[in-house]
Amino acid sequence: xxxxxQPLPLFGFFRRLLGRDRAFRQAxxxxxxxxxxxxxxxxxxxxxxxxxxxxxxxARHQSNERLEFLGDAVLGTAVAEYLFRKFxxxxxxxxxxMRSRIVNRESLNVIALKTGLDKLxxxxxxxxxxxxxxxxxxxxxxxxxxxxxxxxxxxxARKFVLNRLLKPYVDVKAMTQTTTNFKSKLxxxxxxxxxxxxxxxxxEARPGGVMEFSAVVVVDExxxxxxxxxxxxxxxxxxxxxxxxxxxx
Amino acid sequence: xxxxxQPLPLFGFFRRLLGRDRAFRQAxxxxxxxxxxxxxxxxxxxxxxxxxxxxxxxARHQSNERLEFLGDAVLGTAVAEYLFRKFxxxxxxxxxxMRSRIVNRESLNVIALKTGLDKLxxxxxxxxxxxxxxxxxxxxxxxxxxxxxxxxxxxxARKFVLNRLLKPYVDVKAMTQTTTNFKSKLxxxxxxxxxxxxxxxxxEARPGGVMEFSAVVVVDExxxxxxxxxxxxxxxxxxxxxxxxxxxx
Numbered sequence: 001x002x003x004x005x006q007p008l009p010l011f012g013f014f015r016r017l018l019g020r021d022r023a024f025r026q027a028x029x030x031x032x033x034x035x036x037x038x039x040x041x042x043x044x045x046x047x048x049x050x051x052x053x054x055x056x057x058x059a060r061h062q063s064n065e066r067l068e069f070l071g072d073a074v075l076g077t078a079v080a081e082y083l084f085r086k087f088x089x090x091x092x093x094x095x096x097x098m099r100s101r102i103v104n105r106e107s108l109n110v111i112a113l114k115t116g117l118d119k120l121x122x123x124x125x126x127x128x129x130x131x132x133x134x135x136x137x138x139x140x141x142x143x144x145x146x147x148x149x150x151x152x153x154x155x156x157a158r159k160f161v162l163n164r165l166l167k168p169y170v171d172v173k174a175m176t177q178t179t180t181n182f183k184s185k186l187x188x189x190x191x192x193x194x195x196x197x198x199x200x201x202x203x204e205a206r207p208g209g210v211m212e213f214s215a216v217v218v219v220d221e222x223x224x225x226x227x228x229x230x231x232x233x234x235x236x237x238x239x240x241x242x243x244x245x246x247x248x249x
Numbered sequence: 250x251x252x253x254x255q256p257l258p259l260f261g262f263f264r265r266l267l268g269r270d271r272a273f274r275q276a277x278x279x280x281x282x283x284x285x286x287x288x289x290x291x292x293x294x295x296x297x298x299x300x301x302x303x304x305x306x307x308a309r310h311q312s313n314e315r316l317e318f319l320g321d322a323v324l325g326t327a328v329a330e331y332l333f334r335k336f337x338x339x340x341x342x343x344x345x346x347m348r349s350r351i352v353n354r355e356s357l358n359v360i361a362l363k364t365g366l367d368k369l370x371x372x373x374x375x376x377x378x379x380x381x382x383x384x385x386x387x388x389x390x391x392x393x394x395x396x397x398x399x400x401x402x403x404x405x406a407r408k409f410v411l412n413r414l415l416k417p418y419v420d421v422k423a424m425t426q427t428t429t430n431f432k433s434k435l436x437x438x439x440x441x442x443x444x445x446x447x448x449x450x451x452x453e454a455r456p457g458g459v460m461e462f463s464a465v466v467v468v469d470e471x472x473x474x475x476x477x478x479x480x481x482x483x484x485x486x487x488x489x490x491x492x493x494x495x496x497x498x
Contacts, residue, residue, distance in 0.1 A: 078321040
């Protein structure tokens with residue numbers, strides 16, 4: 001018999017269970033910014049297929065693979081809208097390339113590690129190390145986006161993606177510059193070929209207090225291409241890209 | 250001078266303009282199930298790049314290509330969730346294949362024609378016929394989904410996709426029956442016949458950093474067939490196909 005004042009063993013069991021659950025809920029809240037309603041979804045999001053595979057192939061729908069399929073789509077949509085609004089003068093090809101740079105396997109793995117969610121992923125110990133080395137964490141991140149979507153709806157999932165993943169961990173600006181730096185490519189071309197080149201910039205105020213810039217690439221006093229953007233750099237970058245195309249460089 | 254009682258010519262102009270606009274709004278409401286707030290988005294959704302290309306490459310962001318990029322993502326997410334809920338025991342591979350059957354170019358073109366939106370698409374007359382024969386209408390449909398998303402939000406866009414496109418025009422049930430998903434076929438066979446089945450997977454690194462996977466189908470502890478591929482899924486799918494042949498299913 002336990003001494004008076006000591007909790008019964010059974011209470012200890014429930015308390016440990018609750019404690020474990022509370023810690024998991026707390027971790028999810030920290031990562032996603034929203035407390036989970038349906039904890040099962042999040043447990044599923046962190047269940048790698050190696051854990052359920054011992055129960056045979058037919059148990060595989062109890063792993064995170066289905067949620068990953070859903071989360072991949074939600075993530076893609078949130079990032080698509082973000083890019084669509086951020087780059088109003090860029091064409092579809094630019095948006096597509098930027099998105100694939102943001103949501104590719106490697107990039108997702110890096111983001112996943114930064115959120116610390118790798119500590120929550122459930123793997124079969126036997127396959128653990130091999131599986132861990134591949135895209136387990138990135139996949140779990142996608143599954144987590146799927147779980148938030150099912151638990152709280154699109155708006156919350158979108159907020160999670162933008163405020164907790166994209167803005168803190170992805171340097172979109174640097175990404176546009178490394179994409180291919182058309183401006184320096186154009187300058188190099190001009191120097192190599194003894195051409196005189198400059199940008200002519202104009203800015204115009206748009207309704208809503210937005211400035212719209214327009215850059216014209218002028219090579220040997222001839223207008224070659226024009227680009228527009230919400231910053232001077234964006235306009236010049238776009239103009240340079242088009243000039244390179246027009247010049248056949 | 251117009252006779253008394255006759256409207257001034259200018260009023261006629263505005264009335265025709267308004268009438269045209271009203272007819273367009275009505276058409277959008279009929280197709281999407283929601284009256285447009287921001288008509289500009291819908292005009293953009295139906296503007297093929299051939300129309301703006303005369304104004305030069307820099308005007309191309311005024312065509313529907315960017316909205317198509319966004320709408321493609323929204324459409325993919327709505328269909329992903331639909332399939333996720335409709336087939337709770339199917340694996341990710343099945344869901345992926347079903348979705349690509351639903352949202353592929355051809356399928357979207359067919360749906361677009363059924364909604365009648367082809368009559369709203371603005372094309373450059375010169376390129377008209379050639380362009381029309383390609384995926385112009387399917388692309389405009391994706392752009393329309395993007396327009397609804399920006400105009401009314403995700404929930405309304407999702408409703409449009411499910412209630413106005415998927416349910417009336419896509420026979421999902423028939424599609425599952427024609428799908429040659431060997432993996433799910435094999436699982437069904439095992440479940441029907443009370444067999445225990447699983448895949449044994451091994452991966453090997455090949456020169457050039459490529460992983461090659463090998464999957465063995467094991468039924469009641471007996472190896473039935475083997476498949477190889479550059480992804481686990483590919484290897485399993487091939488192994489399943491061969492197992493079905495070996496088992497005479």
